[in-house]
Amino acid sequence: MTFDGERILRDLMARTELDAIALVPGANFRHVYGKSFHQNERSLVVLLIREGKNLAVVPQLEAASFDMIGFGGAEFHWRDNDGANAAFDALADHCDPKRIGVEGQTMRVLEHHGLKRAFPEAEIVDMHKAISSALRLHKSDADIDLMRKAIAISEDALRRTLDEVRIGQSETDIESLLLKNLFGAGAEGLSFDPIVAAANNSHKPHAKARADYAIQAGDALLLDFGADYRGYKADITRTVFIGHCPDDAHGVYDTVLFANHAGREISGPGVSAHAIDDCVLGVLEASPYSEFIRTKTGHGLGRDVHEDPYIMRGNHQQMEPGMVFTIEPGLYLPGRFGVRIEDDIVITGDGAESLTTLPREVTVIC
Numbered sequence: 001m002t003f004d005g006e007r008i009l010r011d012l013m014a015r016t017e018l019d020a021i022a023l024v025p026g027a028n029f030r031h032v033y034g035k036s037f038h039q040n041e042r043s044l045v046v047l048l049i050r051e052g053k054n055l056a057v058v059p060q061l062e063a064a065s066f067d068m069i070g071f072g073g074a075e076f077h078w079r080d081n082d083g084a085n086a087a088f089d090a091l092a093d094h095c096d097p098k099r100i101g102v103e104g105q106t107m108r109v110l111e112h113h114g115l116k117r118a119f120p121e122a123e124i125v126d127m128h129k130a131i132s133s134a135l136r137l138h139k140s141d142a143d144i145d146l147m148r149k150a151i152a153i154s155e156d157a158l159r160r161t162l163d164e165v166r167i168g169q170s171e172t173d174i175e176s177l178l179l180k181n182l183f184g185a186g187a188e189g190l191s192f193d194p195i196v197a198a199a200n201n202s203h204k205p206h207a208k209a210r211a212d213y214a215i216q217a218g219d220a221l222l223l224d225f226g227a228d229y230r231g232y233k234a235d236i237t238r239t240v241f242i243g244h245c246p247d248d249a250h251g252v253y254d255t256v257l258f259a260n261h262a263g264r265e266i267s268g269p270g271v272s273a274h275a276i277d278d279c280v281l282g283v284l285e286a287s288p289y290s291e292f293i294r295t296k297t298g299h300g301l302g303r304d305v306h307e308d309p310y311i312m313r314g315n316h317q318q319m320e321p322g323m324v325f326t327i328e329p330g331l332y333l334p335g336r337f338g339v340r341i342e343d344d345i346v347i348t349g350d351g352a353e354s355l356t357t358l359p360r361e362v363t364v365i366c
Contacts, residue, residue, distance in 0.1 A: 005032030005135055006048055012101075012127075012134045013050040019097035021048045021131065022115060026106040027303035030231050031135050033069040037062060043084045043111050046071070049095050057087045057114065088114040101127030133308050138322035143232065143302065144346055144355075147324060150191075150229035151344055151355050154236050157181035158223065158358065162365050167216060167242060171196045171209035174221070182227050191226030191233035191305045198222070202239070203338040205294055205330065217243030217366075220337040226305065233305045235326055236356055237342035240363040252289055252331050253339050253362055259283035259329035260341045260360065263297055263311075267327070267345055267352035273315040280329050281313070289331050298326035301344055323347045324355070 009021050009032070023029045023046045025037035037044055042059035044066075049055065054073030058066045063077050074094060076087040097119060102112070104126030115124060139147070160181040165174055175196040182190070197207035198215045202222040215221060219242040226234035239256075241249065263280040277297040284293050296312035301324050309317050311325055328342030343356040 003032055006054070008134050009048050009131065010050055012130060013048075016101070016127070016130065018099045018101045018125065018127070019050050020095065020099075021101040021127065022046070022103075022107065022111070023048065023131075024103065024107050024111055026103065027231075027307075028103060028106070028131055028135055031303055033071075035065070035069050036231065037065070039108070042080070043088075043114055045111050045114065046073075047091060047095070047100075049097070052095055055091055055094055057084060057091065059084075084114060085117065088118045091115075091118040097122055099123045099125055101125050101131065103131055104128040129308065132304075136302050137300070137308055138320065139302060139324055139346070140322070144322075144324070146230050146232040147234070147302070147344070147346075148355055150187075150227045150232050150234040151236065153182065153185045153187050153227040153229060154225065154234040155356065155358050156185040157187070157227065158225075158236070158238065160185070161223070162240060162363075165215070165221070165242075165365055167366050168214045170211050170214055171198055171201065172211040174215075174223075175209040178223065178225060182225070185227070187227035187229065189228035191228050191235055194223065194225035195237075196221075196223055196225075197338070198242070199337060200335050203332040203334050203336060205332060205338070205340070215242050218246050219243075220249060220339065221365075222338055222340060224340065224342065231303050233301055233303070235301055235305055235342065235344060236358065237328055237330075237340045238358060238360075238363070239339045239341065240365050242366050243364065245362050245364055249337065249339070250362065252292075252333065252337075255284065255287040255289055256329050256331055256339045256341050257360055260327055260343065263327035263329065264343065264345060264352065264354055267319065267347065269319055269321055269347055269349065269351075271319050273309050273311045273317050273319070273325075274313050276319075276327070277312045277315075280311075280327065284329060284331065289333075292331040292333050294332045295328070295330060298328050298342075300325045319347045319352075321347050321349050
């Protein structure tokens with residue numbers, strides 16, 4: 001079987017003078033072969049050869065599942081009691097690459113050492129950004145449709161959850177409701193462990209839910225979460241208020257909302273990631289709350305919850321149709337509360353579309 005992803009990576013090898021690219025289980029592997037494998041104690045590596053037959057080191061335990069992808073190259077299986085060394089050694093009998101590109105953010109030392117064992121003289125080059133961008137930076141219509149589904153599932157789950165929140169519940173109670181509703185709405189997995197944080201816990205951008213705090217009237221409640229659907233992620237944040245929105249929180253919330261709106265308005269083809277972040281942060285910096293900025297504007301989204309393009313100052317990459325990223329300005333007041341409003345944006349031929357449709361205005365529940 002011929003895979004489009006293999007062709008794309010061969011083109012990348014030719015442009016970058018690589019002789020081979022090694023893929024391990026993860027987002028790029030699934031994008032190329034349409035099947036997900038878990039990384040565990042067993043090494044599984046596909047070695048794509050620029051000129052020659054592709055090779056794979058495959059645990060015997062995974063052989064039947066690996067056969068389902070229709071790989072078509074040479075496979076070297078290994079069993080737990082024998083170890084993977086002989087399988088890696090077999091690679092050297094079939095090719096002699098001088099430069100091997102690897103996924104630096106995904107490949108483990110385990111697989112790196114296996115490749116060095118097979119090719120001790122080879123240069124192993126971190127090509128994570130180039131590999132991921134070549135395969136996944138520009139989403140197809142089919143990719144975007146699956147992302148729409150992941151986002152719709154997530155939004156449905158949030159609506160259900162907010163209907164069930166009550167004063168006196170703990171953050172872990174609400175987290176449990178959110179998880180139940182995500183899977184009830186059709187999630188096949190989670191984009192990441194949800195963030196559910198109220199009151200003074202919400203000022204931490206990556207807070208953990210507490211079991212020992214009961215939410216009360218006037219609290220900000222921040223929920224950052226997303227469903228995984230067929231390997232594509234959603235990433236949404238909304239901040240709501242319990243019972244009422246305190247006067248001192250209105251100004252903070254409105255500032256974040258204005259920054260979110262500005263980021264969505266400026267986004268479009270030809271606009272740089274730097275310009276989007278500069279616009280969003282400019283709103284926050286011009287407000288009375290500038291000392292409470294903690295994060296950049298956003299990040300790419302797709303098969304990984306964080307991927308290119310990163311929406312930050314200094315990144316002058318121009319936006320192009322099919323790129324998907326988050327706009328998630330926030331303000332975080334230590335010891336008091338935090339506000340973040342996050343949307344998932346796709347660049348179109350003539351502008352940008354928010355794939356998220358949840359309301360953004362101040363919302364009071366309970």
